[in-house]
Amino acid sequence: MRNSPEVYFKILNIPTDSSPQEIRNAYKSLVRKWHPDKHPPSSKSEAESRFKAITEAYEALNDLQENRATLFQEMVTGEMRSRPKSDRILGSRKEGIQSTGNVGIQKAIPSFSKSILRKAPPTERKLECTLEELSTGCKKEFKYTRETVAKNGIIEKKEEIVKIKVKPGWKKGTKITYEGLGDERRGYLPSDLVVYISEKKHSIFKRSGNDLVLKTEVPLVCALTGWTFSFRLLNGEKMSCMFNDEIIYPGYEKVFKGYGMPLAGEKGKRGDLRIKFLIVFPKKLTDEQRLGLVEILNQCK
Numbered sequence: 001m002r003n004s005p006e007v008y009f010k011i012l013n014i015p016t017d018s019s020p021q022e023i024r025n026a027y028k029s030l031v032r033k034w035h036p037d038k039h040p041p042s043s044k045s046e047a048e049s050r051f052k053a054i055t056e057a058y059e060a061l062n063d064l065q066e067n068r069a070t071l072f073q074e075m076v077t078g079e080m081r082s083r084p085k086s087d088r089i090l091g092s093r094k095e096g097i098q099s100t101g102n103v104g105i106q107k108a109i110p111s112f113s114k115s116i117l118r119k120a121p122p123t124e125r126k127l128e129c130t131l132e133e134l135s136t137g138c139k140k141e142f143k144y145t146r147e148t149v150a151k152n153g154i155i156e157k158k159e160e161i162v163k164i165k166v167k168p169g170w171k172k173g174t175k176i177t178y179e180g181l182g183d184e185r186r187g188y189l190p191s192d193l194v195v196y197i198s199e200k201k202h203s204i205f206k207r208s209g210n211d212l213v214l215k216t217e218v219p220l221v222c223a224l225t226g227w228t229f230s231f232r233l234l235n236g237e238k239m240s241c242m243f244n245d246e247i248i249y250p251g252y253e254k255v256f257k258g259y260g261m262p263l264a265g266e267k268g269k270r271g272d273l274r275i276k277f278l279i280v281f282p283k284k285l286t287d288e289q290r291l292g293l294v295e296i297l298n299q300c301k
Contacts, residue, residue, distance in 0.1 A: 008057035027058040120191035123182030135234040137168040147183040169264030210271030223248035
């Protein structure tokens with residue numbers, strides 16, 4: 001412990017005689033307030049510093065509780081008898097235990113369980129985002145319900161809200177972790193809240209890595225003679241595609257470089273837009289159409 005316990009109690013803004021539950025409650029409250037992800041760039045440095053100090057104080061006080069619990073366990077099992085009498089008396093005085101001979105008696109120290117240092121399993125939730133939100137980035141308020149431990153030890157349901165800054169280019173499965181904001185269990189540290197990004201199905205685009213894929217139908221006559229069609233990109237911009245000098249054949253794919261999803265963490269870089277065509281053949285042809293088609297095919301030989 002690098003500082004005295006009094007310093008750590010002061011950091012958590014609680015009295016020095018606070019119970020383990022009161023220490024946990026103070027920690028959870030301060031973690032919510034000073035989590036760096038909840039602060040703008042102007043105050044993020046201060047938030048990171050305070051968050052680190054709060055975490056250090058909480059862990060240090062838990063270590064102190066663990067040491068006290070271990071000392072008391074040694075005393076009641078008789079392990080203290082193997083030590084010199086002077087050491088036992090000194091140790092008892094340091095920890096606030098009165099000695100009545102060879103074996104100490106617990107006077108005012110609560111019995112802390114070693115499990116207090118263990119953290120409950122993560123609380124996992126999903127945040128559904130549209131491709132538009134994942135393309136441009138956005139801020140979302142995420143509501144979720146978690147289990148909390150009341151003062152009487154009863155498990156209660158509580159609705160919480162965290163603000164999540166979705167960054168451009170995030171993919172399905174991207175994980176955001178909020179320390180100590182998950183479910184609570186008696187005798188454990190609060191679990192972490194882990195939010196996974198999921199993607200809503202889009203009406204025209206499908207994501208493939210950093211690329212966007214658009215599938216469209218084109219009539220056979222247009223595939224052979226020329227075709228123009230329009231659609232809107234994820235940012236709302238209208239895009240027109242003209243195929244006057246190209247024959248659209250089965251399996252044909254048109255690629256537009258740099259019109260896909262942004263690459264997370266790589267400013268200015270984007271994937272591609274790939275347009276795939278499904279050629280629609282006519283269900284029947286007139287005799288005149290058949291003759292015309294034969295003439296065209298003969299000319300292509």
